Amino acid sequence: MSDERADERSESTNGAGGEPTRDDAPAFEAARYPDGSITYPAHPVGPDGEAPVGTVDLNEHTAEVITWTTSTATPPGVREPNHVAIVEFDVDGEPVRAIGQVTTGDVDIGDEVEPVYCDQLRDPAAGIREPASQEWDGFRFRPVE
Amino acid sequence: MEDVAIIGASMTRFGQRDAWIRELLAEAGQACLEDAGMSADAVDHLYVSNMASGEFEGQTGVPNALAHDLQAVPAYTARIDQTSSSGGAGIYAAWQSVASGASEVTLLVGGEKMTHRTTAEATDVIASLTHPCEYKHGLTLPSFAGLTARLYLDTYDAPRESLGKVAVKNHRNGVDNPHAQFRKEVDLETVLDSPIVADPLRLYDFCPITDGSAALLFCPVSVAEEHADEYVRVSGIGGATDTHVVHERADPTTMRGVVESSDRAYEMADLSPDDVDVAELHDMFTILEFLQFEDLGFAEKGEGWRAIESGRTERDGELPINTSGGLKSKGHPLGASGVAQAYEIVQQLRGDAGKRQVDADVGLACNVGGFGNCVTTAILEGVDA
Numbered sequence: 308m309s310d311e312r313a314d315e316r317s318e319s320t321n322g323a324g325g326e327p328t329r330d331d332a333p334a335f336e337a338a339r340y341p342d343g344s345i346t347y348p349a350h351p352v353g354p355d356g357e358a359p360v361g362t363v364d365l366n367e368h369t370a371e372v373i374t375w376t377t378s379t380a381t382p383p384g385v386r387e388p389n390h391v392a393i394v395e396f397d398v399d400g401e402p403v404r405a406i407g408q409v410t411t412g413d414v415d416i417g418d419e420v421e422p423v424y425c426d427q428l429r430d431p432a433a434g435i436r437e438p439a440s441q442e443w444d445g446f447r448f449r450p451v452e
Numbered sequence: 453m454e455d456v457a458i459i460g461a462s463m464t465r466f467g468q469r470d471a472w473i474r475e476l477l478a479e480a481g482q483a484c485l486e487d488a489g490m491s492a493d494a495v496d497h498l499y500v501s502n503m504a505s506g507e508f509e510g511q512t513g514v515p516n517a518l519a520h521d522l523q524a525v526p527a528y529t530a531r532i533d534q535t536s537s538s539g540g541a542g543i544y545a546a547w548q549s550v551a552s553g554a555s556e557v558t559l560l561v562g563g564e565k566m567t568h569r570t571t572a573e574a575t576d577v578i579a580s581l582t583h584p585c586e587y588k589h590g591l592t593l594p595s596f597a598g599l600t601a602r603l604y605l606d607t608y609d610a611p612r613e614s615l616g617k618v619a620v621k622n623h624r625n626g627v628d629n630p631h632a633q634f635r636k637e638v639d640l641e642t643v644l645d646s647p648i649v650a651d652p653l654r655l656y657d658f659c660p661i662t663d664g665s666a667a668l669l670f671c672p673v674s675v676a677e678e679h680a681d682e683y684v685r686v687s688g689i690g691g692a693t694d695t696h697v698v699h700e701r702a703d704p705t706t707m708r709g710v711v712e713s714s715d716r717a718y719e720m721a722d723l724s725p726d727d728v729d730v731a732e733l734h735d736m737f738t739i740l741e742f743l744q745f746e747d748l749g750f751a752e753k754g755e756g757w758r759a760i761e762s763g764r765t766e767r768d769g770e771l772p773i774n775t776s777g778g779l780k781s782k783g784h785p786l787g788a789s790g791v792a793q794a795y796e797i798v799q800q801l802r803g804d805a806g807k808r809q810v811d812a813d814v815g816l817a818c819n820v821g822g823f824g825n826c827v828t829t830a831i832l833e834g835v836d837a
Contacts, residue, residue, distance in 0.1 A: 346700060347585070348583065348584075348585045348697065373603065373699075373704070374599045374600070374602045374603035374606070374704065375599065375602065376595055376598030376599045376601075376602060376650045376651050376652075376653075377598075377648070377650070377651045378590070378592060378594060378595040378598065378649070378650045379647070379648055379649055379650070379651075380571060380572070380575065380592075380594060380649050380650075381572070381575075381590050381592070382572050382573075382575050382576035382579055382590060382592060383572055383573065383576055384590075385590030386590065389589075389590045389595070391589060391590070391591060391595055391599070392599075393599055393698075393699045393704065404699045404700060405585075405699060406585070406586060406589065406591065406697075406698070406699040407589045408589050408590070416602070416603070416606055428588045428589055428590070429588060429589070429590050434576050434580075434587075435507065435573075435576045435577055435580050436580055436587060440584075441584035441587070441588065442584070442588065443588050444588075445585070445588055445589065
């Protein structure tokens, strides 16, 4: 992926979203297992019961919207409204599903979307979960023009 | 393995209560012992189904507290946490304790105190069961319901109104339940015009936040035969899980935990879906009534919505669903709900359901945790001693 493309596909932050930054996006990392299956997120062992043997960067792919919703009753630290979707990537014929925020509510089942990096998806200090227990950056999905 | 009976059942009024968790649990526990005509010193095992008393109230150690409050010391105690299916998991644990011979009399009390928290706070406590990859995006249980409802309606060409009719039915049933949080009817127009919570689902597609408690008393059938004129037999019980990460399920409209747990329960009871006369399903969201109805084998996949349209699941229908009002109308105090589902089935089988009474010999309760992450299905039969 070109640097220019990477710049286009990253956003900054906070629960309400923000202006794009020029930082390079990290990998949108899924795990590949010995039987060829891929999962996001990675698990200690995959569907075949074996440990992962590699990773796949989903940021290099687009995905199809399986379903979506707009949540208007969001927990502390989460943007409101919160558009979210389940999407499916096709990685060389292997389906990989992911879930995440969508950049807009103007989306539909079957639409093509691309990952957009966001360095803080919700305010870690506002919810019940210990802020240090997990990462708070990740990828939103944006409809492909 | 012992055959297991339920000889006592109780529930508190559900809703916004002044009582805190210890008081709620004691209220249901005492009432259950009185219903069974048993004294607390007969209790060998005491289980408390509760998801989050520590998070909601800052009160942990509730099983021991309850044992003392009921004067059930030195009964063995344990807390059963399986999120929203803690009640069903408690039934499983209580059945196991008696069936194995480890306990002769087991008291199960499920309860939760929630309404002192704001909706946003309570939603976050419940959402804390999600995987980190879901939690950081602000995914909540209502948002999973919205995602699934949209896919279901789109895949099976079901009308949006059919979901609304589930809310209308369950509110109508709740009117006759003196323990229910909401005892008022709503019309379809009100449901469909209510504020959007997780598109396409609206406010009336969701259960409320609730305080409350419910209890059951278990013993061997041989003891029940001596002690009671009538009792309820645990004919079948099954528990199962689905993926923690919801989007990794091949078909998000199928709840594999419901399929697996009910298969096990039917097999143990040597019964089929056709044998069930009444059922309490976990309608935390209206869409869940359709999914469970199908995954329990009451309808083909994608056809569950037709049952509400035909009246099949009404109180006077062929298979009444949620005669108690369901979680939708009765309320959903997390740890209590699975126990309260069984309480309703016990009332129906004993002929004690008053205006809600239907003709039933076999009842089923399906309790769902997370968004189908953990499920317990219990099949109960009424017996005259």
